[in-house]
Amino acid sequence: MTHNTHHDLSRPNASQFNGVVLGYAQLPSAATDLILLGDLTGRYATGSYSRLASDGRSLVLRENRAGAAEHGHRITAAIACHVARAGGTVDQLTQLLLHPEHEGGRHARSIALRSGQSRALGYIRRVWASASEAVSTTRLLRSRHEVYEVLAALRDRIETTPWRGERGRTALRVLRAHLNFAEIAGGPLHHASERQTAEEAGISRTTLRAVYEKVLKPQGWLRRLRVGHGREGSIWYLDARPSRFRTTQYPPDPALEEWTTPETATTADIDSTVLDHLMGHDAFAHHALGSAALMIISALHQRLDQTVGELVGTSSVSRATTYRTLKRLADHGLIQHTGETWALAPRALEGFGIRLPDADNGHTAAPAQGWDKVAEQHGSSGIAAQRKALHAAERAAYQKALDRLAEHRSKALVIVRDGRQVLVPMPRPDEIPPPWHAPGGRVLDPATGRPAADWRVATDGRLILITPSDQRSYDELAAAHAEALSEWESIA
Numbered sequence: 001m002t003h004n005t006h007h008d009l010s011r012p013n014a015s016q017f018n019g020v021v022l023g024y025a026q027l028p029s030a031a032t033d034l035i036l037l038g039d040l041t042g043r044y045a046t047g048s049y050s051r052l053a054s055d056g057r058s059l060v061l062r063e064n065r066a067g068a069a070e071h072g073h074r075i076t077a078a079i080a081c082h083v084a085r086a087g088g089t090v091d092q093l094t095q096l097l098l099h100p101e102h103e104g105g106r107h108a109r110s111i112a113l114r115s116g117q118s119r120a121l122g123y124i125r126r127v128w129a130s131a132s133e134a135v136s137t138t139r140l141l142r143s144r145h146e147v148y149e150v151l152a153a154l155r156d157r158i159e160t161t162p163w164r165g166e167r168g169r170t171a172l173r174v175l176r177a178h179l180n181f182a183e184i185a186g187g188p189l190h191h192a193s194e195r196q197t198a199e200e201a202g203i204s205r206t207t208l209r210a211v212y213e214k215v216l217k218p219q220g221w222l223r224r225l226r227v228g229h230g231r232e233g234s235i236w237y238l239d240a241r242p243s244r245f246r247t248t249q250y251p252p253d254p255a256l257e258e259w260t261t262p263e264t265a266t267t268a269d270i271d272s273t274v275l276d277h278l279m280g281h282d283a284f285a286h287h288a289l290g291s292a293a294l295m296i297i298s299a300l301h302q303r304l305d306q307t308v309g310e311l312v313g314t315s316s317v318s319r320a321t322t323y324r325t326l327k328r329l330a331d332h333g334l335i336q337h338t339g340e341t342w343a344l345a346p347r348a349l350e351g352f353g354i355r356l357p358d359a360d361n362g363h364t365a366a367p368a369q370g371w372d373k374v375a376e377q378h379g380s381s382g383i384a385a386q387r388k389a390l391h392a393a394e395r396a397a398y399q400k401a402l403d404r405l406a407e408h409r410s411k412a413l414v415i416v417r418d419g420r421q422v423l424v425p426m427p428r429p430d431e432i433p434p435p436w437h438a439p440g441g442r443v444l445d446p447a448t449g450r451p452a453a454d455w456r457v458a459t460d461g462r463l464i465l466i467t468p469s470d471q472r473s474y475d476e477l478a479a480a481h482a483e484a485l486s487e488w489e490s491i492a
Contacts, residue, residue, distance in 0.1 A: 031082035034075065035096055038103035044074040072107025073127075079104050080124075080131035090128040097124060147187050154188075154238060155179060155272060159302075162268045162316035169291035169317075171215040173201040173279045174208060176272050178222060182238050189225075193233035195391040202280040202384060269314040270298035274349065282375035282383050289374065292317050292325045297334070297344065305341040332374050 027035075039045060048062075048071040062070065076097065083093045097105030098112065098120070112120035158179065163172040177200035181190045198208045216222040220239050228234035275298045278284055284294050292315075299315040300306060308326070312319050326342060329335045334348045375381040438444045443455040 027082055027086050031079070034082070035079055035102050035104040038106065039071070039075050044078060045071050048074060069107070072110070075104055076107050076127055077131060080127045081135055084128070084131045084135040090125060093128055094121065094124050144186065150188065151179065151183055159270050159272045160267045163295070164316050166291060167211065167215060169295055170203060170207060171211045172275070173203065173291065173294070174211050175216060175221055176276050176279065177201040178236060178238055179272075180276060188238040190236055190238070191233045192236055193228055195394065196233065199384070199388055199391065200280060202284060203286070204387070268299075268316045269302055270295060271302040272298065274298045274301045280384060281371055282380045283371045283378070285375070285378075285380040285383050288378035288380040289325075289328065292321050293329055296322065296325050296329065297348070300335065300342065300344045301349070304343045307340050308342070311342065
C-alpha cells in the first residue's frame with residue numbers, strides 16, 4: 001500500500017486549504033502542514049531567538065519580540081519558496097498567508113494589524129521576490145545521482161578557479177575540506193565544526209575564521225545557515241553556482257599576491273583529490289612546504305611535464321614563488337626536470353593512495369624522501385597531532401561546561417492544574433554581563449553599583465541566589481528537579 005505525500009491543489013479539500021487554490025500544481029504534505037498548522041516541530045525556530053555576538057564567537061539571546069519576528073519571517077519565506085516551486089503566484093501566496101485560519105501566516109497578519117494592510121502586502125511582495133529568485137536559481141535534487149552531478153560540477157569549478165596568493169590557497173584547502181563533508185552528507189547541505197574543518201584542512205582555527213570571512217563567504221562559495229552551538233556543529237551550504245558579485249569589503253592584498261597579474265591565467269587546472277590527500281600532513285604546514293607546494297604538486301599530477309610558464313597558469317602561483325617552490329621540492333626528491341619541463345618523481349606520492357605511473361622517461365632520480373622526514377627537516381613534525389590534542393582538550397572542557405550548565409539550578413514557575421500545583425522549569429538565565437562581576441565571585445548590583453549580599457557567581461558564569469531557606473543538598477535539588485519534570489511531562 002502506497003501513500004501519496006502530495007496534495008493536488010487543482011481539487012483541494014476544504015479542510016486542507018479552505019478554498020485556496022494554486023492552479024494545477026502540487027504541494028508536499030510538509031508545506032501544507034506548515035501553512036495550516038505552523039512550525040509544530042520547531043524546525044524554523046532554531047537560531048531565531050539567538051544571534052552571534054560582536055566577538056563573532058559567542059551567542060546572545062534576542063528579545064522575545066525580535067526572536068518571534070525572525071521565527072515568523074523564516075516560516076513565511078519557507079511557505080513562499082514552496083508556492084514558487086509549485087508554480088503559484090504572489091496573489092495566491094497572499095491568500096494563503098492572510099487567511100485567518102492559517103497558522104503559517106501569523107507573522108504577515110501581525111504586520112497587517114500593527115502597520116496596516118499596505119505594509120503587509122509590501123512585505124509579502126519582497127518575500128515573494130526573494131523566494132522566486134532562490135527557486136529559479138537553485139536545483140531541486142531528487143536522486144543520489146543528481147547529488148553526485150552537482151558535487152562533481154562543484155569540484156570541477158574549484159579545480160579550474162585561480163586561487164591566488166597565500167590566502168587564496170588556504171581558502172582552497174578549507175573549501176576542499178567542506179567538499180569532503182558534503183560528499184559524506186550526500187549533498188551541498190552539511191554539518192561541520194570549526195575544529196573539524198581545521199583538522200581536515202591542516203590549518204589553525206584563527207586562519208580558518210579569517211578565510212571564512214574574507215574569501216569563502218564574501219565570494220559566495222559557502223553559506224553558514226546556522227551557527228553551531230552546544231553539541232551541534234554549524235550548518236553549511238556549498239554553492240556550485242558562480243558568484244554574481246564580488247565583495248569589496250575585503251579587497252585583494254598585494255602582500256599576499258592576490259592581485260590579478262598578467263602572468264597568471266584566468267583559469268587553473270589542478271587535481272583537488274591530490275590536494276585533499278596531502279593538505280592535512282605536517283609536511284604542508286605553513287612554515288614547511290606550504291600551500292604553494294600543494295598547488296604545484298596538484299597541477300603536475302593533473303598534467304605531467306609542464307614548463308615554469310605553464311605551471312604559473314595551471315597552479316595560479318606567481319612566477320617567483322613557483323621557482324622557489326620547485327627548487328624546494330626538487331631538493332626533497334619530489335619532482336624532477338628534463339630540460340625546460342618539470343614532472344613529479346615516480347614515487348613522490350607514495351603512502352597517500354595515489355599511484356603515479358612509472359613511465360620510462362629517462363629519469364634516474366632517487367626515490368622521494370618520506371613525508372614525515374620532510375616535515376621533520378622543516379620543523380613541522382607533530383603539528384597535526386598537537387592540533388588534534390588541543391581540539392580534544394577544548395571539546396572536553398566545553399562538554400564539561402555544558403554538563404555544569406545542564407545541572408545548574410534555575411528559576412521555576414508554579415501553575416495550578418486540576419486543583420494541584422505543578423512546577424514548570426523555566427529556561428536558564430543568560431550569562432551575566434562582565435560589568436556585574438566583582439572580586440571574590442561577588443555580584444555588583446547594577447542599580448546601586450554595590451555588591452549584592454545574596455548573590456554569587458557560579459563557576460560556570462551563572463548567578464546563584466543564596467538565601468537562609470536554601471539549605472538543600474545537591475542530591476535533594478536533583479531529586480526535586482527530576483520529580484518536577486516527571487510531573488510536568490505527565491500532564492503536558
